[in-house]
Amino acid sequence: MAKKLHVAFNDGRWVASKxxxxxKRIAAGKADPISxxxxxxxxxxxxxxxxxxxxDPDGATASKTA
Incomplete structure (x- = not known):
C-alpha cells in the first residue's frame, strides 16, 4: 500500500510531507506527544x-539580532 503524501502551501512555499x-502512533494513543x-x-x-x-531552521529568513 502506498503512503499518503500531504502537500500544502505554507508561508509562501509548497511543503510536502508523509x-x-x-x-501515527501518537494519533493511535500508542506514543506520547512532545512534552x-x-x-x-x-x-x-x-x-x-x-x-x-x-x-530559521525551517527556511524563513530571520534577523541576526533575534
Missing part, C-alpha cells in the same frame, strides 16, 4: 540556530 510512524520540557528545549535550539546563522 505521515510519519510517530505521528513541555521537550518543547522548551526545541525552542531554545531554534533561537540558538537563528542567532548563529540568521536563518
Amino acid at each position: 505521515s510519519g510512524s510517530l505521528q 513541555d520540557r521537550e518543547r522548551a528545549q526545541l525552542q531554545e535550539l531554534r533561537e540558538t540556530y537563528i542567532r548563529t546563522f540568521g536563518v
Whole structure:
C-alpha cells in the first residue's frame, strides 16, 4: 500500500510531507506527544540556530539580532 503524501502551501512555499510512524502512533494513543520540557528545549535550539546563522531552521529568513 502506498503512503499518503500531504502537500500544502505554507508561508509562501509548497511543503510536502508523509505521515510519519510517530505521528501515527501518537494519533493511535500508542506514543506520547512532545512534552513541555521537550518543547522548551526545541525552542531554545531554534533561537540558538537563528542567532548563529540568521536563518530559521525551517527556511524563513530571520534577523541576526533575534
